[in-house]
Amino acid sequence: xxxxHTPLQSRPSLSPSQLADLRLAASxxxxxxxxxFEAEMTLKYCGGNPLMAEAICGWGRQTVALGLAExxxxxxxxxxxxxxxGRKRWEEQHPQAAQxxxxxxxxxxxxxxxxxxxxxxxRLTAQAAIQALKEQGYSADQLPSPSTMAEVLNRMGFRLxxxxxxxxxxxxxxxxxxxxxMKKKMPKPxxxxxxxx
Numbered sequence: 001x002x003x004x005h006t007p008l009q010s011r012p013s014l015s016p017s018q019l020a021d022l023r024l025a026a027s028x029x030x031x032x033x034x035x036x037f038e039a040e041m042t043l044k045y046c047g048g049n050p051l052m053a054e055a056i057c058g059w060g061r062q063t064v065a066l067g068l069a070e071x072x073x074x075x076x077x078x079x080x081x082x083x084x085x086g087r088k089r090w091e092e093q094h095p096q097a098a099q100x101x102x103x104x105x106x107x108x109x110x111x112x113x114x115x116x117x118x119x120x121x122x123r124l125t126a127q128a129a130i131q132a133l134k135e136q137g138y139s140a141d142q143l144p145s146p147s148t149m150a151e152v153l154n155r156m157g158f159r160l161x162x163x164x165x166x167x168x169x170x171x172x173x174x175x176x177x178x179x180x181x182m183k184k185k186m187p188k189p190x191x192x193x194x195x196x197x
Contacts (some may be wrong), residue, residue, distance in 0.1 A: 042064050
């Protein structure tokens, strides 16, 4: 990569506190975010010269150069550790079972009774979901534990909560007056003679 030629003597006019702030900000970031920040500050204060950024800010010039290349191409570089490490989620390991679980949860889903939110509640418990998937033919080694199943349902957007019944409205002050008025307008039933037959 061709770096612009900027002599080290033309250092930017940054105060020691500004340099300390830049170093602190960079130290709080990791990976592509840090490289992007260092590249931006290098372009702004060091004319895009990684060697000058190393001399002034103490950042690694290879890291700054990589950040500048990422900024120029738009391609973010991932290390093997971050790209290939870690355990996949259950939904990624078993996509067919996850699709069956989504259909099952949709069948038991219910909207918030107040309609104030778009959150979907499900009456399906994690244990019941596992049992239903077993009945559909999925083996026990394909299915997660109940606590993991609860997390999977939450990640899918189903909140495992009891659905509240709609609460009745509070009694209005005018309710008694309305009921009294209705009683006055209603014809009284005629008393019928009782027969002793």
